[in-house]
Amino acid sequence: MTLPKTAEFHLSGDHVRRALDHLASNDTQLAEALSLWGYPQERRTDGGFSALLRIIIGQQLSVKAAATIAARVDAAMDGEATPERFLGLEDDILRGAGLSAAKVRYGRGLAEAIAEGQFDPDELHLLEDAQALEKVTALKGFGVWSGRMYLMFSLGRPDIWPADDLGVREGLRRIRGLDDRPDIKEADALGEAWAPYRSSAALMCWHILNNAPA
Known part of the structure; x- marks a missing residue:
């Protein structure tokens, strides 16, 4: 699947929705999360x-x-x-x-x-x-965390996976229905299934964490 890219910022809201739909077509747990919580909003900052x-x-x-x-x-x-x-x-x-x-x-x-x-x-x-x-x-x-945040939100890179971010790992735990929050190494391995759209998956993890009850 080829997603449209803009010249300046590749992680647009349209890209995120298309990427998550594509990933969810082969991932029932992600599809369920989308049905429950909807799509994350675009996050963009000036560089x-x-x-x-x-x-x-x-x-x-x-x-x-x-x-x-x-x-x-x-x-x-x-x-x-x-x-x-x-x-x-x-x-x-x-x-x-x-x-x-x-x-x-x-x-x-x-x-x-x-x-x-x-x-x-x-x-x-x-x-x-x-x-x-x-x-x-x-x-x-x-x-590395700081660098990844800049690449995602200022450069709009579509395949950044901040496994060192606590919120991403907690959102990942909820999507996968895990009893325990994965550590960084485990989160890295689990995130590989979402390449090359891992930035969109990370946004989904934060979206669930920010909207789901504790």
Whole structure:
């Protein structure tokens, strides 16, 4: 099956629906989940410094807490999230907005890498998944999870499987009817059946977790 792709963002809402329908045609458990919960919504963020900074902010925080802190940091930059404006802020202002000392360092490292031409987020669109992930994870403070989030939500890559994400593994447990949440290695193996549309499957896992009762 060949799914239509857009020039800029491959993980569109239309792609997600078509991909999940295709996967569900050979997966009765996924088909049942779709009948119960429907389709996940498209998730898309602008790329570049702003998106990468938001990923730093969101590390190990709830969505609500991350959004609150991100709004404060944006306000401190007068609504213009650029490397230069971020570098112009004092540490005390960033800490007051809610960033930890480590996240201040990571943010400054990101801003400096872009401002000095050592890292160009725009070039990631030209790279294969593995190469793009390597570029992002070379930045201090960006692990594999952070890189995968950028590839999914800013680059729209259709076959990213964040098995290290707790929410994905819990959603996977519910789809497969498992007694225990799979570990990362098990989730990686289980996710192989959904290639090459694993990003859509991951969105479904989050969708179930966010809407199903505990």
